[in-house]
Amino acid sequence: MDDAVPLAYRAEDGPVPATLARTATGLRPVINATGVILHGALGRAPLSAAARAAVDLAAGTTDLELDLRTGRRDPRGRTALAAAVPAAAGVHVVNNNAAGLALAVAALAGRREVVISRGELIETTDGFRLPELLVAAGARMREVGTTNRTTLGDYADAIGPDTGLVLRVHTTSYQVVGFTDSPAISDLAALCTDFDVPLVGDCGSGLLHPEPLLDAEPDVTSWLGWGVGVVTTSGDKLLGGPQCGLLLGRADLIDRMRRHPMSRALRAGKLTLAALEATLRHPDSPVRQALRARPERLAARAETLAAWLRHAGIAASAVASRALVDGGTGATADGGACGCRRGWATGADQTVGRAAFGARGCGCVGTELPSAAVALDAMIAAPLRRGEPSVLGRVEQGCCLLDLRTVPAEIDPVLAAAVLAAAAEASVSTLTDAPTEPHGTAAGDTVITAGGSAVGGVPAVGRVPAAGGAIAAADMVTVESMTIPPTAVPNRRAP
Numbered sequence: 274m275d276d277a278v279p280l281a282y283r284a285e286d287g288p289v290p291a292t293l294a295r296t297a298t299g300l301r302p303v304i305n306a307t308g309v310i311l312h313g314a315l316g317r318a319p320l321s322a323a324a325r326a327a328v329d330l331a332a333g334t335t336d337l338e339l340d341l342r343t344g345r346r347d348p349r350g351r352t353a354l355a356a357a358v359p360a361a362a363g364v365h366v367v368n369n370n371a372a373g374l375a376l377a378v379a380a381l382a383g384r385r386e387v388v389i390s391r392g393e394l395i396e397t398t399d400g401f402r403l404p405e406l407l408v409a410a411g412a413r414m415r416e417v418g419t420t421n422r423t424t425l426g427d428y429a430d431a432i433g434p435d436t437g438l439v440l441r442v443h444t445t446s447y448q449v450v451g452f453t454d455s456p457a458i459s460d461l462a463a464l465c466t467d468f469d470v471p472l473v474g475d476c477g478s479g480l481l482h483p484e485p486l487l488d489a490e491p492d493v494t495s496w497l498g499w500g501v502g503v504v505t506t507s508g509d510k511l512l513g514g515p516q517c518g519l520l521l522g523r524a525d526l527i528d529r530m531r532r533h534p535m536s537r538a539l540r541a542g543k544l545t546l547a548a549l550e551a552t553l554r555h556p557d558s559p560v561r562q563a564l565r566a567r568p569e570r571l572a573a574r575a576e577t578l579a580a581w582l583r584h585a586g587i588a589a590s591a592v593a594s595r596a597l598v599d600g601g602t603g604a605t606a607d608g609g610a611c612g613c614r615r616g617w618a619t620g621a622d623q624t625v626g627r628a629a630f631g632a633r634g635c636g637c638v639g640t641e642l643p644s645a646a647v648a649l650d651a652m653i654a655a656p657l658r659r660g661e662p663s664v665l666g667r668v669e670q671g672c673c674l675l676d677l678r679t680v681p682a683e684i685d686p687v688l689a690a691a692v693l694a695a696a697a698e699a700s701v702s703t704l705t706d707a708p709t710e711p712h713g714t715a716a717g718d719t720v721i722t723a724g725g726s727a728v729g730g731v732p733a734v735g736r737v738p739a740a741g742g743a744i745a746a747a748d749m750v751t752v753e754s755m756t757i758p759p760t761a762v763p764n765r766r767a768p
């Protein structure tokens with residue numbers, strides 16, 4: 274029998290909002306154990322603690338656009354962005370990347386032509402079709418090249434007096450492999466300089482600087498260095514910030530966009546600007562942590578959780594897993610297929626698959642990262658999803674996998690408690706060798722017991738409910754640190 278498994282949880286890291294929030298919004302907290310980083314249906318990037326605090330502050334009256342020392346206006350979100358990307362002479366923030374593209378087209382091309390490769394007419398998440406957006410923004414499309422091959426000459430032939438701008442799009446949501454060609458960005462930029470037309474680049478993923486882990490993924494600084502006039506990107510993808518669109522590049526072009534009347538209709542709100550500033554100043558966002566988590570550490574967490582769950586009488590094991598970067602964020606390092614083709618979103622095991630992957634649709638190409646998961650009986654998937662907090666895993670080969678790459682380590686105990694509650698509801702069959710001998714607790718530990726009574730001399734502030742009950746989310750936030758010894762949880766056998 275394993276030893277007691279300590280799991281620590283600090284309330285400020287938690288996904289569980291305060292009691293008031295439960296009545297103020299219909300939104301329910303979800304633990305993303307799908308292994309999909311940047312899950313569209315789960316709100317893409319979860320904000321860092323710094324960004325959440327900034328949003329809270331910005332909700333009141335603040336010096337958001339004022340320098341209190343000088344009394345002059347000082348647009349904060351923009352200042353932080355300019356500081357984060359020194360290669361950009363000008364910066365502007367709008368509602369999202371699509372808005373950034375629309376504004377670039379409206380302000381720089383007007384009713385003239387947008388020259389774009391046929392290989393870059395993409396559709397990304399949620400049915401967002403880039404060509405339709407360009408037309409809706411008032412431009413005329415001038416498609417060049419073919420689906421798989423576009424040369425510099427194709428661009429040169431198309432550019433003329435009617436050209437408003439040349440658009441280069443990073444094809445996040447698919448890959449063309451085989452007989453392909455497209456000019457280097459630096460060559461395209463030089464061509465545009467020769468013809469004196471702006472080159473706008475949709476870089477998509479939101480990386481401001483090169484990320485060694487995602488070497489296939491483009492970044493704003495590199496594109497600017499290669500001579501792209503304006504780069505547009507998303508704030509809530511790999512940057513790990515709030516939903517917004519970032520426009521960075523030549524000062525004259527950014528200025529034209531900022532002064533365009535559409536700019537007002539597309540501007541970002543104060544909560545967004547505050548969260549963006551905080552994300553830029555404290556870049557260690559949950560997204561970055563999920564990306565950089567070491568596989569050995571994830572495996573150790575999976576072992577700990579599985580051991581603890583087994584102590585509690587639940588069949589659980591730690592297994593190797595593959596996490597996926599989604600959100601329209603890039604090509605596979607290994608050129609491999611996305612989860613869809615491995616049956617994540619298709620096949621018989623759709624209980625969680627549909628909820629977890631449906632919003633993405635099949636056919637995406639995402640970067641896969643090695644990960645670790647706790648494997649449970651598939652029966653538990655639905656009760657987990659309906660629980661409080663809700664836990665989304667993914668169903669694969671008859672198992673419900675809880676992938677830990679997308680779960681902050683601090684909330685492992687919350688995850689464990691949610692599994693217990695769900696197992697009780699699902700009457701998931703449990704192990705026959707459930708523990709019988711008590712484990713000691715260290716002084717000062719808060720022990721979570723069935724029904725919420727305390728052991729170990731301190732009041733219980735978190736609860737694992739009696740069989741069939743739901744976790745009281747409001748209680749969970751008050752947990753300061755806790756150890757869940759296996760004996761605190763009753764053996765839950767199928768009736």
Ligand SMILES: *Cc1c(COP(=O)(O)O)cnc(C)c1O
Binds near residue numbers: 370398445478602
């Ligand atoms: C995600 C993405 C978009 C859309 O960005 P939003 O911020 O969702 O509007 C546009 N282009 C590319 C290349 C993308 O990856």
